[in-house]
Amino acid sequence: MKDPYEVLGVSRTASDNEIKTAYRELVKKYHPDNYANNPLADLASEKMKEINEAYDAITRARAGQSGASGGYQSSGSYQSGSYQSSGSYQSNGGYQSYRTGSNSAYAQARSYININQLDAAESLLNAAANRDAEWYYLKGMIAYRRGWLDEARQHYQTACAMVPGNYEYQNALRTVQGGYTPYRQTNYQRTDMDTACDICNALMCLNCLCGGCGR
Amino acid sequence: MFGYVRPRIDVLAAEEMDAYRAAYCGLCRALGKQYGFRARFLVNYDMTFLYLLRSGVRVRAEAASCWCPARGCGRKVCTLDPDGYETVTACTVILCVEKLRDNLRDEGFLRSLPYRFLRLLYRRAYKKAARRLPAFAALTTEQLERLRTLEAAQSPSIDATADAFARIVAGCVADLEDPALRRPMEQVLYQTGRFLYLADALDDLREDCKHEAYNPLRFRFAPNQGELSEQELDYLTQLTDSSVNLAGAALALLPLQTCDRLLENTVYLGFPAVFAAVRAHKFRAKAGLAGIGRRSAKDGNTPKGETE
Numbered sequence: 001m002k003d004p005y006e007v008l009g010v011s012r013t014a015s016d017n018e019i020k021t022a023y024r025e026l027v028k029k030y031h032p033d034n035y036a037n038n039p040l041a042d043l044a045s046e047k048m049k050e051i052n053e054a055y056d057a058i059t060r061a062r063a064g065q066s067g068a069s070g071g072y073q074s075s076g077s078y079q080s081g082s083y084q085s086s087g088s089y090q091s092n093g094g095y096q097s098y099r100t101g102s103n104s105a106y107a108q109a110r111s112y113i114n115i116n117q118l119d120a121a122e123s124l125l126n127a128a129a130n131r132d133a134e135w136y137y138l139k140g141m142i143a144y145r146r147g148w149l150d151e152a153r154q155h156y157q158t159a160c161a162m163v164p165g166n167y168e169y170q171n172a173l174r175t176v177q178g179g180y181t182p183y184r185q186t187n188y189q190r191t192d193m194d195t196a197c198d199i200c201n202a203l204m205c206l207n208c209l210c211g212g213c214g215r
Numbered sequence: 216m217f218g219y220v221r222p223r224i225d226v227l228a229a230e231e232m233d234a235y236r237a238a239y240c241g242l243c244r245a246l247g248k249q250y251g252f253r254a255r256f257l258v259n260y261d262m263t264f265l266y267l268l269r270s271g272v273r274v275r276a277e278a279a280s281c282w283c284p285a286r287g288c289g290r291k292v293c294t295l296d297p298d299g300y301e302t303v304t305a306c307t308v309i310l311c312v313e314k315l316r317d318n319l320r321d322e323g324f325l326r327s328l329p330y331r332f333l334r335l336l337y338r339r340a341y342k343k344a345a346r347r348l349p350a351f352a353a354l355t356t357e358q359l360e361r362l363r364t365l366e367a368a369q370s371p372s373i374d375a376t377a378d379a380f381a382r383i384v385a386g387c388v389a390d391l392e393d394p395a396l397r398r399p400m401e402q403v404l405y406q407t408g409r410f411l412y413l414a415d416a417l418d419d420l421r422e423d424c425k426h427e428a429y430n431p432l433r434f435r436f437a438p439n440q441g442e443l444s445e446q447e448l449d450y451l452t453q454l455t456d457s458s459v460n461l462a463g464a465a466l467a468l469l470p471l472q473t474c475d476r477l478l479e480n481t482v483y484l485g486f487p488a489v490f491a492a493v494r495a496h497k498f499r500a501k502a503g504l505a506g507i508g509r510r511s512a513k514d515g516n517t518p519k520g521e522t523e
Contacts, residue, residue, distance in 0.1 A: 034464055040399055043468050147381065147405050148374035149457045150435075178456025 004054035016062065023055045037172065039116055039145045103128075109138050118142050133162035137169050144176060152176050219414045219493075220261040220407060222477055223484040231477045233292065237278045238270075238474075239263045241294030242303060244281050249297075249304050250340040255284065257311045257337075261411070264481055265387050266303045267474045268403060270296060272396055275473040306351060306387045308344035312337050313355050354386045371434035373413065373454075381408030395468075402465035403482070406458040410486050413455055417443075418493045448494055455490050459483060 005012050008022045030051065035044040105124050112121035122142050128135060140155030156173040163169060224232060243258040270276065276296035283291040312334060319330040345352035362379040370376055385405040391397040416432050423430035424441035432438065436447045443451070462482045471478065492498030 029467055034467075038461070038464060040402060040465055040468055043395060043398060044464075047468060143374070146378075147402075147409060147458075147461065148378065149409075149454050150374045151372070153454070175460075176457050178453040178460060 002050070002054070004057040007050055007054035008058070019055070019058055023051065026051045036175065037113075037141050037144055041114075042116075103130075106134050106138060110141075113138065113141050113145065116145065118145055133159040133166070133169065136162065137166075137172065140172060140176075144172070149176055218260055219411050219489050220264045220481060221485050221489065222480040223488050226484065227477070227480060231474075231480070234275075234474060235263070235267075235477055237292045237294045238266055240281065240283065240291045241276075241278070241296060242266055242300060242307070243283075244293045244295075245297060245300035246304050246307060247284075249301070250308055250343060252284075253336060254304070254308060254340050257307050259307070262303055262307045262310075264407070264478075265306065265404070266300060267478055267481075268400055268469075269303065269388065269391075270294075270299045271471040271474040271478060272469055273299070273472060302348065302387070302390055305344040305347040308337065308340045309348065309352050309355055310383070312341040312344075313359060317359065348390065350389060351386050354389070355383050358383045366429045369429060369434055370431065373416070373431045373435050376431045377409045377412040380412040381405045384408030384411065396470075399465040399468040403462045403469075406462035406465070407482075407486075410455055410458050410462075410490070413451065414490055414493050417451065417490075418498065421496075452487075452490060452494065455486065459486050462486075 005014070008019060008026065010019055010022045014022070027048070030044050030048045032041070032044065032048070035041040038044070105128055109121040109124045112118070112124065121138070125135060125138055125142075136155045137159040140152045140159060143149070143152035143155060153173070153176045156169060156176055159169045160166070160173050222231075222235060224235075227235070239258065239260070242263055243255050246254040246257055276294050276299055278292050278294050280290045281293040281295075283289050315330050315334045315337070319327045319334060322330065358379045362376060365372070365376050365379065382405070384407055385401045387404055388397055388400040391400065416430050420430055420432050420438060420443070421441035422428070424433055424438060432443065432451075436443055438447075459482055463479070466478055466482060489498060
């Protein structure tokens with residue numbers, strides 16, 4: 001196991017508050033919501049597990065406990081969320097209730113999507129006779145995971161138009177519209193350009209600074 | 216030669232700026248060392264980003280003052296990392312020569328002469344690079360062929376065309392064995408490739424419409440005299456924002472030891488700033504990597520043939 005202090009990015013002399021702050025920052029960064037329907041969700045999940053274990057190890061060591069689970073687990077709201085360590089994070093709301101009434105092909109397709117077997121999921125969907133909102137939503141998920149964002153957006157829009165009140169479809173559409181932004185380093189919060197000329201000037205300076213061999 | 220993938224230097228700390236300059240100059244030096252002096256002319260910002268991404272998970276390489284041919288007798292600080300640059304230089308040479316081939320294919324005999332000359336100039340370098348990265352060379356050829364097929368069919372799918380190009384860019388890290396490193400890097404580069412392709416397509420749209428050359432945006436949006444509506448431009452901007460989000464989320468999964476702020480700057484600030492400048496017609500990159508597979512506006516839709 002990695003050094004838990006290293007995992008949390010804090011020194012061994014860090015105070016409990018500093019450790020808690022670092023832990024919360026990392027949870028925010030690798031939260032499953034940031035990786036919803038992301039092909040790298042499994043890696044984010046592993047990272048999250050590592051962070052939790054590191055925090056657990058530190059809190060246990062500091063509390064002088066051994067074996068028993070740490071206090072943070074009972075107090076941390078994160079653990080009570082819908083995150084699943086298997087990487088097949090299911091977002092809240094609509095899907096669970098919606099799935100009960102839809103056919104098993106969709107459930108199977110969703111399983112394939114969760115493990116990144118996108119061709120298998122697509123074959124299942126293409127074989128389906130009925131093309132309802134869920135069908136379009138799942139097609140959108142496949143396109144999104146492939147990085148085909150234009151197609152994903154069109155499918156999500158169709159799904160939203162067919163079932164306007166579904167949170168899951170709406171969240172997916174928001175994500176592909178670029179409106180939902182995952183965790184970003186605070187040092188580089190995005191700012192709008194004052195003018196496009198500024199960046200051109202900056203880039204020209206960069207070119208000079210880098211000695212671009214006349215390029 | 217390329218040029219859409221850049222950090223926003225106005226918000227870079229001096230130390231990060233130095234690291235960026237050293238990586239750029241180090242790439243130039245490594246190209247010269249590994250492929251001869253003329254290969255130095257292939258250095259570009261996009262491949263500097265690739266180097267920073269690949270090397271970011273390692274301890275920072277040593278830097279030293281080196282002779283800079285662009286400065287005559289002057290010297291510049293260069294990153295000295297021959298092993299780290301090895302794959303990056305091979306990718307640079309392969310992509311640049313493929314770009315020349317692509318241009319050559321699109322031009323008539325007379326206009327293709329400069330490209331033929333340049334291709335000849337870099338032939339040995341290409342062979343060496345292709346020996347070093349045979350799978351990448353094959354992938355590039357295959358995806359460019361796919362791109363040409365889509366172009367010939369006048370595909371209206373910006374996803375399909377961008378995918379062919381993005382796969383090439385993502386292929387620059389296919390040699391990495393550890394999936395925990397390779398997969399996030401592939402995602403960062405795939406989205407970078409998409410961004411490059413869309414930015415270049417938008418940059419060229421007016422010219423392509425004027426000369427009725429293929430451009431996926433022409434067939435996806437049906438622009439009016441080479442101009443997209445504000446709504447369509449917003450749509451495209453949102454698509455690139457999604458790419459930024461996906462690339463950023465992937466970047467966060469990498470155990471970056473160096474250059475993390477530089478890479479984040481490039482993805483979160485550089486991409487949107489460049490795209491905004493392209494959208495406002497205030498950024499004009501030279502015919503670059505992202506232009507490969509899309510015919511030059513001057514040539515219309517019919518390929519003029521390729522001898523190789």
